[in-house]
Amino acid sequence: MFSQLIFSESxxxxxxxxxxxxxxxxxxxSVIKRSVVISVCVFVLVVSGAAKTKKSTTPAAPAAPDKAxxxxxxxxxxxxxxxxxxxxYASGPHTFFDIAPLKYASWGEYETGVxxxxxxxxxxxxxxxxxxxxxxxxxxAWVTATVAFEMTxxxxxxxxxxxxxxxxxxxxxxxxxxxxxxVSVPMx
Numbered sequence: 001m002f003s004q005l006i007f008s009e010s011x012x013x014x015x016x017x018x019x020x021x022x023x024x025x026x027x028x029x030s031v032i033k034r035s036v037v038i039s040v041c042v043f044v045l046v047v048s049g050a051a052k053t054k055k056s057t058t059p060a061a062p063a064a065p066d067k068a069x070x071x072x073x074x075x076x077x078x079x080x081x082x083x084x085x086x087x088x089y090a091s092g093p094h095t096f097f098d099i100a101p102l103k104y105a106s107w108g109e110y111e112t113g114v115x116x117x118x119x120x121x122x123x124x125x126x127x128x129x130x131x132x133x134x135x136x137x138x139x140x141a142w143v144t145a146t147v148a149f150e151m152t153x154x155x156x157x158x159x160x161x162x163x164x165x166x167x168x169x170x171x172x173x174x175x176x177x178x179x180x181x182x183v184s185v186p187m188x
Contacts, residue, residue: 064136
């Protein structure tokens with residue numbers, strides 16, 4: 001009986017040993033399975049998220065206009081021919097305020113009106129002063145500056161001074177175009 005007890009106790013111990021061993025390996029297997037499932041889910045989420053991410057087809061706005069590029073606009077005006085600055089102005093219904101008349105409602109009006117206003121001059125020179133400020137935000141930019149001018153009438157009389165310039169530009173097909181402009185001379 002004692003041998004039976006030892007035998008059955010050892011069988012019981014082996015049975016307990018095997019059961020705890022089974023639980024440990026069972027635990028390890030369930031942890032491994034769970035890790036694999038979680039890893040697969042994370043992988044699927046990452047891949048599907050990457051597949052849904054579209055690259056922007058809108059080209060980035062060009063660098064904001066700088067003083068040199070803005071001076072080219074004024075150099076064009078210095079020729080007294082609006083055809084030489086038309087490339088910088090947006091077409092369509094935009095408002096432009098010049099020294100005279102009160103306003104123009106489009107580039108077409110501006111171009112026609114300015115030809116009349118500039119008709120009395122034989123030469124002009126416009127120079128941006130050092131107070132040029134450019135503020136760009138996305139596809140829009142606004143510029144403020146004072147501009148020194150020297151304009152010679154056909155009669156020989158010379159007008160000199162400084163005027164104020166404010167322009168709003170918009171990125172259109174990768175190029176900065178003036179969509180609004182205000183030019184004025186301070187009252188003396």
